[in-house]
Amino acid sequence: xxxxxxxxxxxxxxxxxxxxxxxxxxxxxxxxxxxxxxxxxxxxxxxxxxxxxxxxxxxxxxxxxxxxxxxxxxxxxxxxxxxxxxxxxxxxxxxxxxxxxxxxxxxxxxxxxxxxxxxxxxxxxxxxxxxxxxxxxxxxxxxxxxxxxxxxxxxxxxxxxxxxxxxxxxxxxxxxxxxxxxxxxxxxxxxxxxxxxxxxxxxxxxxxxxxxxxxxxxxxxxxxxxxxxxxxxxxxxxxxxxxxxxxxxxxxxxxxxxxxxxxxxxxxxxxxxxxxxxxxxxxxxxxxxxxxxxxxxxxxxxxxxxxxxxxxxxxxxxxxxxxxxxxxxxxxxxxxxxxxxxxxxxxxxxxxxxxxxxxxxxxxxxxxxxxxxxxx
Numbered sequence: 001x002x003x004x005x006x007x008x009x010x011x012x013x014x015x016x017x018x019x020x021x022x023x024x025x026x027x028x029x030x031x032x033x034x035x036x037x038x039x040x041x042x043x044x045x046x047x048x049x050x051x052x053x054x055x056x057x058x059x060x061x062x063x064x065x066x067x068x069x070x071x072x073x074x075x076x077x078x079x080x081x082x083x084x085x086x087x088x089x090x091x092x093x094x095x096x097x098x099x100x101x102x103x104x105x106x107x108x109x110x111x112x113x114x115x116x117x118x119x120x121x122x123x124x125x126x127x128x129x130x131x132x133x134x135x136x137x138x139x140x141x142x143x144x145x146x147x148x149x150x151x152x153x154x155x156x157x158x159x160x161x162x163x164x165x166x167x168x169x170x171x172x173x174x175x176x177x178x179x180x181x182x183x184x185x186x187x188x189x190x191x192x193x194x195x196x197x198x199x200x201x202x203x204x205x206x207x208x209x210x211x212x213x214x215x216x217x218x219x220x221x222x223x224x225x226x227x228x229x230x231x232x233x234x235x236x237x238x239x240x241x242x243x244x245x246x247x248x249x250x251x252x253x254x255x256x257x258x259x260x261x262x263x264x265x266x267x268x269x270x271x272x273x274x275x276x277x278x279x280x281x282x283x284x285x286x287x288x289x290x291x292x293x294x295x296x297x298x299x300x301x302x303x304x305x306x307x308x309x310x311x312x313x314x315x316x317x318x319x320x321x322x323x324x325x326x327x328x329x330x331x332x333x334x335x336x337x338x339x340x341x342x343x344x345x346x347x348x349x350x351x352x353x354x355x356x357x358x359x360x361x362x363x364x365x366x367x368x369x370x371x372x373x374x375x376x
Contacts, residue, residue: 006227008224008227008228009228012201012228012230016235019319022197025193025197026197033189033192034189034247035246038178038247038250040104041185041309044176044177045128045135046072049075049095049096050096050099051077051095051097052065052098053079053081053098053100053101053302055101055103056081056101056103056104056105056106060110064101064117065099067142067143068139073139074348078095083100083373086120090120090122093122093275095265096121096128097132098119099117099119100118102117104116105340119136121133133183134228166356179253182247182251183259183339184306184328184332184336186244187269187302187331187332188303188308189239190236190240191273192295192302194274194276194277195238195273195280196298197277198274198277199276199294200287201228201232202228202282203284204287206285207286222367223299226335228278229278236270255339256339256342257338257343258338261344264352265331265348266331268352268355269330271359273298275358276362278363279362279363279365279366280294280297281366282366283369301325302328305319305326307332308332312329327355330354330358331351331355333348
């Protein structure tokens, strides 16, 4: 049995050496995806375009504006001279937010009265609008605290905070969204390359007519599938190592946990992904159909249902159950635990079990389909 598996694996390696396009898909395509998605997908909001309608034009209003523009979160792009300009600036997307400072701004501050400032924010992108509002609140709170401190100092009193929160962010202290997305991106790239490559490889045998020769050989369906997947599993492991190295060089993502458990879980995930590709090849008769189905079942569920971008906990219960159709869901949890948290296997052992069940189920289904076609 081992000799027959090795013979199939050796044949597949020779086929790969001749197929330059497949080698490109396996080695170049993942690296290109890592660069594109790594830099393109980012939830951090910087350089928000801000316009100001300052009716007060005092030292206090200028200090308030400087407080907002002192960081890289806000860029002052325009000073407005009349209220009629505001709608046009927002409509034409000249600015994402407009600050309206009233005439009595400075007077109210020095009279110990509430000084109201209007903030107009584009609400088309709800996530960006919420981030802008949070930034505004934080900057305004700092400025307000400074004014209150001055007012109390004049009266000979010292400002104090009854409750002083000291937040500390574990695992990602800089709140860099790229580090959060990299594990999901690695999973996304690996499953795409694994599913597409193995499905195209097996369907190629059908198109060339060599599958009939294999069917009349003493090879069993399981031996054929294991022999076919072994070279791709080895290549995918190498690609995973390259992606991790590139993630460290480009985005500073390090392996904080166990390298051994990372290797084992990656190997199981790759076999689960390859089994999914085998299932695609079992129901496809041409490489074009196989590519379309493989891209569909690997790309969409991995992006939408795995927790890569959208939190699973926020989804409806029915959709949360549906997320189990992709192994990426389980592998992302493992990667984030190992790469970002550095925790042990006690935190993700159940995810490894889920991956093993997933791999065994789809390998069994694909074997039964191939066996049925072989005897038909």
